[in-house]
Amino acid sequence: MTDFWLRIFLIRHGHVAYFDEDNKPVNPKYAQLSPQGIEQIGLLADNLKDTAFDRVYSSTMPRSIQTAEILTQHHSSEQVSTVDAIREIKSGRLRDLTEDNSETELKEAYLLQTNQLEHFLQGEKWQDFSHRVLDWFEKTILSASKQQNILISSHDAVNRVIINWMYNHPLADIYTQEQDYGCLNILDIYVKNNQILHKRIKLQNFTTYNPLKKGLFNSAMDDVYNMYVDNNGFKE
Template structure:
């Protein structure tokens, strides 16, 4: 009788141009949605227009806030609360990655357990990142006292960590939990006496703008690696 379920609508922000026209990186702290990214989230908003959200969360990064605002634009009472704990994992400087290590450190960055990467592309420590994301997630869940729908507008690696958590794979590789731009995941969490009793996934990586994934062939880090190699003029490394 004391049990209740929370439904988490976990979204990755829409497309962002992380590199300018000269293939130079843009500071991800300030990157906004591109026109394509806005359209992707508008497609998702249409799918979610009948869903009532008890709470709306985003990271403190502009693209995450922008995504949440588009998704809740038709809901006058919705207020987005931003948390730094669910900002995207911080990378090091791409230009400091040595060319002979680039494929391993960029393309396979999410295979951190298998490849024994202690840091994400020479940036944030993986264990610290997972701890901050899951501490926030579990704290938020246990602070919610009744059944409701919760929207979380977040990021690629953040979402992968949360999905691994549902599968009981904390500390493991994230590579297999693909998160395309503007995707939706639905996670159900059962609470019993201030304790997380059960977790399940109802939907994963759904992209209403391309439901068959016809134009979504690459992993997120494949795209970063491709742009990196072009920007640094050593395409031969891929052969």
Template sequence: MRRRLYLMRHGAVAYVDAAGRPVPPDDVPLTADGRAQADAARAALADVELDRVIASGLPRARETAGLVAPGKELETWPELREITAARLSSIPADELEEAFVHAFRGIVPNEKRFLGGESIDALFDRVLPALERLVADDTWDTALVVAHGGVNRAILSYVLTGERMFLGRFEQAPGCLNVLDVGEPAGADWIVRAVNVSAVDLVHRATRLTQMEEYWAEMVWEGGEPPSHT
């Protein structure tokens, strides 16, 4: 008998202010769209008995988890926080768009630093032990983990390959669910049931942009307008 892990990305937030300038990401709350995405995920999971509910500890993940699983005890695992970037001002202006938009493109080398900040290797160093700790605890049957786009990619990549290989082409829409089953021996028998399931947009009609392209398009940079939302 396999156990079920629902791996979710937090709902939508706004990382830029009204003028298009980046804002500190750690404390941003969900937008109205983000709350609607969490509500839709709660409806999708209405008949699922969750034994454990875990969030990264960042407010956007905790808020999402609270909306998806109201009344459930919420565990905070700080090691599941999103991969951290350096200050965007530290990246040369003529390299910024390429670095930003292509941050999660293709097979990302483990030594690559996300926007000049934390490396993929460092991300794996904290996320994989957390995953192993969760799987090693056999007291639960069904768990919900609310994390982030980079974190979820790391977990999905590891589950599929069995290696510390970061597959950046796994898109993670705001509020999406990934459905994973794990059997025995613990952590060795993974089955990926579904990836990037958006309860509010099942066939992803709303956009063909990646999230990094969406974020770039929201920003106003000195000397020019952001790219179009086409």
């Protein structure tokens, strides 16, 4: 009989530079951390410098890899494993949105059940996205054979799906599970005889750089909408 608790440090990458020095949009697939994002993750890394990680994962996207590398800078022996299954959900072409419907579609993109949305912004299917994330997450948990600290450097929608799974609400509306840039979630999962028996959330959406969320009123999709408006010259 084998039983143990796993502690998951689930982190969203830091602030991202979605526009280059000439104010031209960068493909989100290749976007990297901005100086602000690097500072955010650096502060979190200082908080975690005394925490040793048995396994470290990031998605295959540059901003997630950068985040994991900064977080492990105090422990050179910790190797980052990149995983495509936890890359961010893929949207359709935002240029196909119209001025009339862009605000609703962007700001309410996470209300998938309320708005009966099969796809995320006309892109990846929510069902497919949830399966790829949670299949990998559960397999990773069940591959452990003893108590471990596991660091996962991931993305907004990925984290929300995992947190909903912790609440036993898979693929529910994920609008309320806010994930600010550079936030930390601590999840404890109890495994016994290769089965997941208990789940506890010890910390959620904690931002070292702004613990009381002063001025952080926008949701992640509000930020996307504002960038979209600025890039397309629309007036709010």
